[in-house]
Amino acid sequence: MIDRMHLRILREIERQGSLTAAARALHLTQPALTHTIKKLEGQIGAPLWTKEGRNLQLTQAGQYLQREASRLLPQLERVDDVLGQYARGDKGTLRIGMECHPCYQWLLNIVKPFLSQWPGVDVDVKQQFQFGGLAALFNHDIDVLVTPDPVKRDGIVFEPVFPYEQVLVVARDHSLAKKAWVEPEELSSEVLYTYPVSPERLDIFQQFLLPAHCQPKRHKTLEDTDMILQMVAAGRGVATLPQWLVEEYAQSIPVAPVRLGEQGVHKQIHLGTRTDASEDTHIKTLIELSRA
Structure with a gap:
């Protein structure tokens, strides 16, 4: 029954002070504006204003609708603005x-x-x-x-x-730290730390150890990268991580990257x-x- 144009008419009447000025602000003719309100009055069964000569007097229903227009229209305009942001990809x-x-x-x-x-x-x-x-x-x-x-x-x-190389991570004073690359059998005496992911999805197993029929001495899992690197730095074992990440951590933790095999493991x-x-x-x- 009530649509946005009805609310805008009542708001503009309050802002502009007359029907003529309100119609001009809304780009309507005054007869079109009056007809719109008369049609609404017929639907709700109550008048919204009375006219005495050139003076316009809002009824109680008209005053109520004018107050609601002042409250609702800014909210609806905010909805329009937000939906426009979604349409433009800004939100x-x-x-x-x-x-x-x-x-x-x-x-x-x-x-x-x-x-x-x-x-x-x-x-x-x-x-x-x-x-x-x-x-x-x-x-x-x-x-x-x-x-x-x-x-x-x-x-x-x-x-x-983003291309990167998966490398072995060892303590800086580990015997493997000075090697250009490691062979799979060299990890058979090492404790291997990885994230809690099944070996079927770990590159160190699928692309390096298992093709050479090798296994680490033990396989332990930790969720946190910092904890893995602290265990490696303490000489508790080795791990595999992207080279860029190891080089970043090596600035504050005494660890070093070593290539996995002569060709490396590239991802x-x-x-x-x-x-x-x-x-x-x-x-x-x-x-x-x-x-x-």
């Missing part, structure tokens, strides 16, 4: 899922310029151990999946954005998105910043 939330523990530190370097470029957009990061990454992407629980191990699926596209961080969202402005910005 919203980009939900990112992680299938790579050390990739979180890498992502922090990308999020900062992203937030600067999109001040109205929030970023929500979900860690790998909280959900299944690919399933979350299919179910629209996340918009982007960060993973070094993309799995081909219809409806999902993975973009390679890529990929950003996975649903095919129907691959042209999303926020996702395209994240991909561009990741590659830069």
Whole structure:
């Protein structure tokens, strides 16, 4: 029954002081404005104003509607503004899922310029151990999946954005620290620390140890990168991490990177998105910043 034009008419009458001025402000003719209000009065069964000569007098119903117009219209205009921001991509939330523990530190370097470029957009990061990454992407629980191990699926596209080398991490005074690279059998006497991921998904097993029919002395898991590196620095064992991350931590923790085999183990961080969202402005910005 009540639409926004009715509210705008009552607000402009209050602002402009007359029907003629209100009609001019709304780009209406005065007869059109009057007809709109007369039609509303017929629908609600009560007059909104009375006229005595050139003077306009609001009824109690008219005064009530004028007060409500002053209250509701700013809220509706705010809704219009926010919806316009969503339409332009200036507002919203980009939900990112992680299938790579050390990739979180890498992502922090990308999020900062992203937030600067999109001040109205929030970023929500979900860690790998909280959900299944690919399933979350299919179910629209996340918009982007960060993973070094993309799995081909219809409806999902993975973009390679950051190449890196997976290296062995040893204490700076470890006997292996001075070697150019290590062979798989050299880890048979070492305690190997990894994130709590099954060996089937760990590069150190699948690309290095198992092809050579080797196993570490023991395999222990820890969730926290700092704790893994502190254990390595204390001589309790070795670990594998991206070289860029080891070099960053080596500035404050006495650890050193060593190549896994003469050729090394080379990886890529990929950003996975649903095919129907691959042209999303926020996702395209994240991909561009990741590659830069």
